[in-house]
Amino acid sequence: MMQATQTQATDKLTAAAKAPAFANGRLSIVVVGGGSAGWLTAALLAADHQADPRVSVTLIESASVPTIGVGEGTWPSMRATLARIGISETEFVLSCDASFKQGSVFRQWRSNTPADCYYHPFTAPVATNELDIADYWFAYQQQVEFAAAVSSQPAVIAAGLAPKRIATPEYAFIQNYGYHLDAGKFIALLTQHAKRLGVQQIIDDVVAIQSHPDGRIAALQTMQHGALPGDLFVDCSGLQSLLIGRHYQTPLLSVQQHLLNDSALAVQVPYGDEQAPIASATLATAQTQGWIWDIGLPTRRGVGFVHHSGHTDAAQALSTLARYLQLSEQEFSARYQPRTIRFTPGYRQQFWRHNCVAVGMAAGFIEPLEASALVMVELSAKFISEQLPRSLAQLDIVGARFNQTFRYRWQQIVEFLKLHYVLSTRSDSDYWLAQRAETSIPASLQEKLAMWQHFVPSRYDLPMAEELFPAASYQYILYGMRHFPASERPNKASLRANQAFAEVQQKTQQLMAGLVSNRELLQQIKAHGLQKI
Numbered sequence: 001m002m003q004a005t006q007t008q009a010t011d012k013l014t015a016a017a018k019a020p021a022f023a024n025g026r027l028s029i030v031v032v033g034g035g036s037a038g039w040l041t042a043a044l045l046a047a048d049h050q051a052d053p054r055v056s057v058t059l060i061e062s063a064s065v066p067t068i069g070v071g072e073g074t075w076p077s078m079r080a081t082l083a084r085i086g087i088s089e090t091e092f093v094l095s096c097d098a099s100f101k102q103g104s105v106f107r108q109w110r111s112n113t114p115a116d117c118y119y120h121p122f123t124a125p126v127a128t129n130e131l132d133i134a135d136y137w138f139a140y141q142q143q144v145e146f147a148a149a150v151s152s153q154p155a156v157i158a159a160g161l162a163p164k165r166i167a168t169p170e171y172a173f174i175q176n177y178g179y180h181l182d183a184g185k186f187i188a189l190l191t192q193h194a195k196r197l198g199v200q201q202i203i204d205d206v207v208a209i210q211s212h213p214d215g216r217i218a219a220l221q222t223m224q225h226g227a228l229p230g231d232l233f234v235d236c237s238g239l240q241s242l243l244i245g246r247h248y249q250t251p252l253l254s255v256q257q258h259l260l261n262d263s264a265l266a267v268q269v270p271y272g273d274e275q276a277p278i279a280s281a282t283l284a285t286a287q288t289q290g291w292i293w294d295i296g297l298p299t300r301r302g303v304g305f306v307h308h309s310g311h312t313d314a315a316q317a318l319s320t321l322a323r324y325l326q327l328s329e330q331e332f333s334a335r336y337q338p339r340t341i342r343f344t345p346g347y348r349q350q351f352w353r354h355n356c357v358a359v360g361m362a363a364g365f366i367e368p369l370e371a372s373a374l375v376m377v378e379l380s381a382k383f384i385s386e387q388l389p390r391s392l393a394q395l396d397i398v399g400a401r402f403n404q405t406f407r408y409r410w411q412q413i414v415e416f417l418k419l420h421y422v423l424s425t426r427s428d429s430d431y432w433l434a435q436r437a438e439t440s441i442p443a444s445l446q447e448k449l450a451m452w453q454h455f456v457p458s459r460y461d462l463p464m465a466e467e468l469f470p471a472a473s474y475q476y477i478l479y480g481m482r483h484f485p486a487s488e489r490p491n492k493a494s495l496r497a498n499q500a501f502a503e504v505q506q507k508t509q510q511l512m513a514g515l516v517s518n519r520e521l522l523q524q525i526k527a528h529g530l531q532k533i
């Protein structure tokens, strides 16, 4: 840990300010914030550039401002990120109380009936690169649900099975998967690993910002370590949004006109039995005034009620969560101390200003449906690392491209999450009516919905090379919610499509016979570890 005195730090700052920026390609990166955004970004930058002595990474985090403490569902992208950082999957699974997540199960989103349920699995539909299988499925829509027709994963999830076997190497899969994890333990592992990669950790509070005349940040003034100079500053300060928000006064663009939810009430629920099954997907159950996430870790569940403070008060939120857990309000209050988390759904007008880029909650946050926050952190960290600016001229160019790319991604998150509400037929509260009011639907989504009256979602609707939600994700939601094209589909049939449907059925039978349960695989990993890649 850096222990510079105030004078040393001031001298360093003066020297840094006088030296030409990025001299000899030298780059001192300072990350503010030690939540999962800060440590993931620092670790990825350090891992990617560890062979380059001109790049240094320092992370400063406050001992008094806690991390958000939630964020337990990841996407499959996390496997590649962890491998790239150099963390072993066995170590990750065991130290983060992690389990395998194969997608989401949406219950009671279409209608308020207990049987209403559909899957958004992580595995792409069969034969994705050969044909648009959705077009061939319409003929069978009365017989088999879309997700089950095009992927074995819904059956694997329903049976609580693991996505791989003990002999499957680290990070490899039989069925695509991400993780459910303990957010606090994940940060602890990332901290330890990033420090091994050479990230310098400073525990202190940033209290002021010192600027260059051209608007770039020159240094962070800390409480005990004096001034901390740098060339590139990554704002991972969470909802404080210290640099991009408070210092640069970059407005937060609220998206509450599209997505109402601004509150969550969260608890950790122990299993009644330590051998209880661990769910293989996030369960997202719609409620009259919101929805509840239910995430199974090996030692407990994480459960939270996401809602809108304007429609639900604290007492109603508590009783909704108690009812979900099949407890009376008195029993619930005696057992749990739920945490209320409030947020304004939205994202910054710009994420990159001068030599500062915001990642994680500092850049924005929209409700956790589809758990898209950590993947945005991964994508941001990758972008910064791969396009690392080495001169003042490059700063503005890279910054503009970053802003453009991530604005598109945030807009897509709004659109994709909104789709879940728009397709619902629930009318058991004003909340649901407000969530799908026509005026609340982004114009871009209205256009797509009009298009999907005639065509299946395809790559033509989503032109970016690295789309956050590809056409298949839209298909899983649209057809899971039974929203079919209104115009008559050509009666398509092909030998290849029929073969593909048969392959899914055959593979499903093999997997049901050949995969162990989520819990059993975790126990095997504890006993033997996974094979190193």
Ligand SMILES: Cc1cc2nc3c(=O)[nH]c(=O)nc-3n(C[C@H](O)[C@H](O)[C@H](O)COP(=O)(O)OP(=O)(O)OC[C@H]3O[C@@H](n4cnc5c(N)ncnc54)[C@H](O)[C@@H]3O)c2cc1C
Pocket (backbone or CB within 6 Å): 032, 033, 034, 035, 036, 037, 038, 060, 061, 062, 063, 064, 065, 066, 067, 068, 069, 070, 071, 072, 073, 074, 183, 204, 205, 206, 207, 236, 237, 238, 239, 240, 242, 264, 304, 341, 343, 359, 360, 361, 362, 368, 371, 372, 373, 374, 375
């Ligand atoms: C209810 C809810 C559920 C969620 N579920 C999911 C999910 O399932 N999947 C998912 O991907 N994401 C989820 N998220 C989002 C996820 O939790 C965050 O994106 C992730 O934890 C990253 O947070 P962060 O690091 O940006 O912020 P934080 O964890 O808040 O960290 C902020 C850091 O900044 C530091 N800091 C603040 N001020 C100062 C200062 N002055 N000086 C020095 N340091 C300072 C703090 O000490 C802390 O270390 C959820 C979020 C919420 C609210």
